Amino acid sequence: MVATEDVYNRISVLRAERGVSRKDLATALGVHYQTVGYLERGEYSPSLHLALRIAAYFEVPLEVVFSLKPFPRLGSEVK
Amino acid sequence: MGGLTPEQVERHYRTWPPRSWYATRRSRRVLAGVGAASAALGWVSAVVCWYLAPSSLAMWTTFALWGAALVIYAVVYSALVGATRGVIGLAGRHLDERQALERLRLQAGSRRGTTIMLCAVLALVLLADGDRSVVEVPTTAIFLLVYAMIATHLILPSLLAALRMPDPPRDDDEDEDD
Numbered sequence: 700m701v702a703t704e705d706v707y708n709r710i711s712v713l714r715a716e717r718g719v720s721r722k723d724l725a726t727a728l729g730v731h732y733q734t735v736g737y738l739e740r741g742e743y744s745p746s747l748h749l750a751l752r753i754a755a756y757f758e759v760p761l762e763v764v765f766s767l768k769p770f771p772r773l774g775s776e777v778k
Numbered sequence: 779m780g781g782l783t784p785e786q787v788e789r790h791y792r793t794w795p796p797r798s799w800y801a802t803r804r805s806r807r808v809l810a811g812v813g814a815a816s817a818a819l820g821w822v823s824a825v826v827c828w829y830l831a832p833s834s835l836a837m838w839t840t841f842a843l844w845g846a847a848l849v850i851y852a853v854v855y856s857a858l859v860g861a862t863r864g865v866i867g868l869a870g871r872h873l874d875e876r877q878a879l880e881r882l883r884l885q886a887g888s889r890r891g892t893t894i895m896l897c898a899v900l901a902l903v904l905l906a907d908g909d910r911s912v913v914e915v916p917t918t919a920i921f922l923l924v925y926a927m928i929a930t931h932l933i934l935p936s937l938l939a940a941l942r943m944p945d946p947p948r949d950d951d952e953d954e955d956d
Binding site for chain 2: 721729730731733734735736737739740742743745746749
């Protein structure tokens with residue numbers, strides 16, 4: 700039986716921040732642009748290899764992009 | 779099955795099928811249902827030949843049913859290639875990891891479906907046999923029965939794709955239109 704643990708990611712946030720389109724990111728990663736869409740919606744969890752390449756593309760550590768817990772909403776830590 | 783390149787998929791299926799054909803679970807179920815109906819026509823032709831062959835009525839009915847099935851399934855298959863953006867139809871070497879995994883799941887699911895279909899056919903043959911040790915069946919009916927089984931086996935992955943596909947993400951250019 701396949702495990703169904705959720706893996707959360709911030710791909711859409713990073714993509715928007717860097718002004719990168721889904722197609723550009725998909726081309727850089729060598730995947731279909733719909734795959735990027737499914738990744739962003741959390742409907743597909745990437746392989747370790749793809750996850751590492753996504754982190755490398757954005758030049759951030761893996762844990763900045765992926766987490767086993769939901770990421771806090773932007774601004775929620777500001778008091 | 780299939781041997782398209784990503785460029786061919788993008789060129790031919792960018793605007794086909796209309797998004798309304800596959801954007802919702804309900805519409806994808808309709809698509810799968812139409813595809814299943816096309817397969818059912820093949821089974822119907824086998825039943826017709828079972829009872830009516832050899833006769834010109836059986837022959838023309840078979841041609842009509844299989845002709846309609848081919849046309850209907852060609853449209854459904856084409857729509858599913860576009861809807862899945864190649865999970866159905868792309869050559870295996872062009873699939874990315876998500877698409878390859880999805881295709882494997884579809885093949886595993888359709889294998890289970892084929893097993894169920896074969897068991898159902900076995901049960902039907904046993905029922906048709908009844909207490910008799912010899913049953914006369916037109917050769918055409920046997921041929922069409924096997925043909926319908928092969929056709930069903932071949933199209934099951936695409937029908938499963940329609941049933942299992944999640945709502946597709948919007949394309950970048952569609953986002954810009956919003």
